[in-house]
Amino acid sequence: MINRLVIIGVGLIGGSLALALRKAGFVGEIIGSSRREPHLQKAVELGVIDRYDLDMASAVEGADVVFLSVPLGAMRGVFEAIRPALGAETIITDGGSAKGCVVRDAEAVFGSVPKGLVPGHPIAGTEQSGVGAAFAELYQDRRVILTPLETTAPEALNTVRAMWQAAGALVEEMAVSHHDEVLAATSHLPHMLAFGLVDSLARMKDNDEIFRYAAGGFRDFTRIASSDPVMWRDICLYNRDAVLKMTESYHRDLDEMMQAIERGDGDALLEIFSRAKAARDRFCG
């Protein structure tokens, strides 16, 4: 049970957490903060938060848990803003899609990583964004990865784990750098490929006609290209090394496939496609 939860950035991720915790009776008061008053007003109207405070420092005063769900590029500024007002026991966690950069930002702002910091990443979301898209079931049976550090206080980790479990999630732990590579492979790289494909086609001559013949497969494949551009810009910048590493590995494999097409090597293609189908059917079937 959390007495006072402060959510910085009340959109799909933060808003859905608020709704889930309230539904579970796991939270007393929920206070929102961000730089966008109309969004916060809407969050109050929708019953997602109890009240809001545009001043992040005064918002976090007396908080038991502070949850940061802002773009990765905004994390450092939020740490700076809340630092003077944080209590000695305040737990800080976040929902950022990369974790190394959050830890580095915290180190830079606090001098060392605060023992109350539990970096986290809910593997959930839709291509929608904003508090209007938030719903209490978003985290039901979804994985949440926590990447505690050696310095992280066990009670902080326990509270954040219990919070996500109350929201319905399956909580796992992972090292920061491992998280960033796994997510680069399964999430960040696919987003780059989808954004890249849609943009590549949009820049072609007669692109209206091209998109007209796009069938269901294309729609599914490119759904993630409707995601929030600012969030994805930040992920690329802040998880750069892992994204580039995974992309290079993928590029090499794709080049091999293209060479097989060029030399008309049907056996090589059949092997690649069969292996891919088997893996997809096995893991996502």
Add this chain to the structure above:
Amino acid sequence: MINRLVIIGVGLIGGSLALALRKAGFVGEIIGSSRREPHLQKAVELGVIDRYDLDMASAVEGADVVFLSVPLGAMRGVFEAIRPALGAETIITDGGSAKGCVVRDAEAVFGSVPKGLVPGHPIAGTEQSGVGAAFAELYQDRRVILTPLETTAPEALNTVRAMWQAAGALVEEMAVSHHDEVLAATSHLPHMLAFGLVDSLARMKDNDEIFRYAAGGFRDFTRIASSDPVMWRDICLYNRDAVLKMTESYHRDLDEMMQAIERGDGDALLEIFSRAKAARDRFCG
């Protein structure tokens, strides 16, 4: 109205056409043929075809329309098999995902393109295959592209157009080479990217763990990697030039994106992602 329709290859595509035409009362007798007797038996049991004939030549005797729904690599062999038994007025059409190769195969087998040949491509399908997955509504409101040649008889074109309209489809016409490039961009290239990504991840160390953290976006993005490997091998081989052309163009754009990530150019990334999101929301929203 078609008195006798012969379907060579009774899977998802051919089977769904049969079900749709029967439901519309647009066809008298439907005869199936292929080299796989168990599939044909199943098609009879499911009520998809009236009867079957394993000999393709005798199957097409007396046919008004012959529909080929076999992998692109099998088209030429089917043309050779049915050539001696075709009537002067028999209409031949197909459901292949590339059209240039079908026209070239027909030219090679018949000496010149038969005036009864109407190359066609229904832009429909699921990642399922086989006659068990066939259903009468597959083509409802889906586009079917016909790529008639200068030599195509107008009455053949009219009959094939009416057939697809009876199945519920929206019929359009396009030049052969234009069809092959548009489909390379909107369908063949995305399939290569999805097959390539899943295979690339499957070949990584700890791939079990990697797939475990794949969320909904990854599932959508890679759904097409569960498609039939033989069909896609053939598409790559038989639409090679257009696939390679579109892939090269995409590769150049993706390289630009990776360079932007490497130099930390957030403005360039935001521009690409925003343009892609706008295009996707506009065309597929």
